[in-house]
Amino acid sequence: MAYKAFSDEWAQAYKNEINISPVYKQAAAAWEGTVGLVVEAEADKNFPEAKGVWMDLWHGEARDIKIVSEADAEKADFVIRGPYSRWKQVAQKELDSTKAMMQGKLKLKGDLPTIVRFTKASQEMTECTTRIAVEYPDEQ
Amino acid sequence: MADTPNVVYADGEDEASPMSSMLAGLITANVTQHPERMADFKALSGQSVAIRVPDIEEELTLTFAGDDLVVRNGVRGRPAVTITASSDVVMSLNLLKIGPMGLPNYFDENGRNVVRAIVSRKLKIGGMWHLDTLNRVTRLFSVA
Numbered sequence: 001m002a003y004k005a006f007s008d009e010w011a012q013a014y015k016n017e018i019n020i021s022p023v024y025k026q027a028a029a030a031w032e033g034t035v036g037l038v039v040e041a042e043a044d045k046n047f048p049e050a051k052g053v054w055m056d057l058w059h060g061e062a063r064d065i066k067i068v069s070e071a072d073a074e075k076a077d078f079v080i081r082g083p084y085s086r087w088k089q090v091a092q093k094e095l096d097s098t099k100a101m102m103q104g105k106l107k108l109k110g111d112l113p114t115i116v117r118f119t120k121a122s123q124e125m126t127e128c129t130t131r132i133a134v135e136y137p138d139e140q
Numbered sequence: 141m142a143d144t145p146n147v148v149y150a151d152g153e154d155e156a157s158p159m160s161s162m163l164a165g166l167i168t169a170n171v172t173q174h175p176e177r178m179a180d181f182k183a184l185s186g187q188s189v190a191i192r193v194p195d196i197e198e199e200l201t202l203t204f205a206g207d208d209l210v211v212r213n214g215v216r217g218r219p220a221v222t223i224t225a226s227s228d229v230v231m232s233l234n235l236l237k238i239g240p241m242g243l244p245n246y247f248d249e250n251g252r253n254v255v256r257a258i259v260s261r262k263l264k265i266g267g268m269w270h271l272d273t274l275n276r277v278t279r280l281f282s283v284a
Contacts, residue, residue, distance in 0.1 A: 099227045103196050104158025112166045113173060113283035116234045 002133040005088070006039055006051045008067050010134065015065040017128040024128065025060040028121035032058060033114075036068075036076030040083040046137040047084040078110030088136055091129040097122060144172050145181055145209040159193065159227075160200040160211045166234065167202075167209060167280050180276040182206070189277050190219035195226045220273045222266035229257050237284040244278045
């Protein structure tokens, strides 16, 4: 079953995928904090309004992942922001998220040393997105 | 003595590459969280470290000047140490743990990965004989 990208159902599937990942559990065992992803609008890609993804992550577990407004996502401890098409590239493993941040393709707000310390966990989170079948709005 | 480094973007903040901003931010945050590392920062005064990251076509030079960390795009001057590696290897350098005597630990998993990268030439360090400089820079980058 394919989920609409950045829908509530997708968020739930993403949460489940993270919570069954032993790699994530180990890599994020010491992680505490919320992460907000801001997916910026790209009208020409049929993604006309920005969305936020709120992730409450705690010691190797995704306690909650939900779709929120851009403003709410900005309230997280760590915020990663980028246009829709960049996030799609990340989710499809065409773009490494760490590399994207180093290139300024994704913008990070939050304590840098902490993010760097958990690079492996963030890579596994990307892996988890690739294991979910997704319907992208620009492919409909 | 200032508590944290003052970052100076020699080419202008707007012109600074995202990677140079990121590494400068990392050093600043690291020294803020580990104030004892400011001594390493000050001890490097007058020296430069260049970092080349071919896979994202980035090059930058960090010059330590008293309390200032001067960031330049490209390789400038005559850096004491030049690090050439892909972006993932550069990030793995940040994960080197600092062990006894303040020396990088090359014996745990991250340390062994770094040694493997050196042996396989995925990580090239020019000026490796500047061991004191290299160790101090490693401490400033280490977030582990």
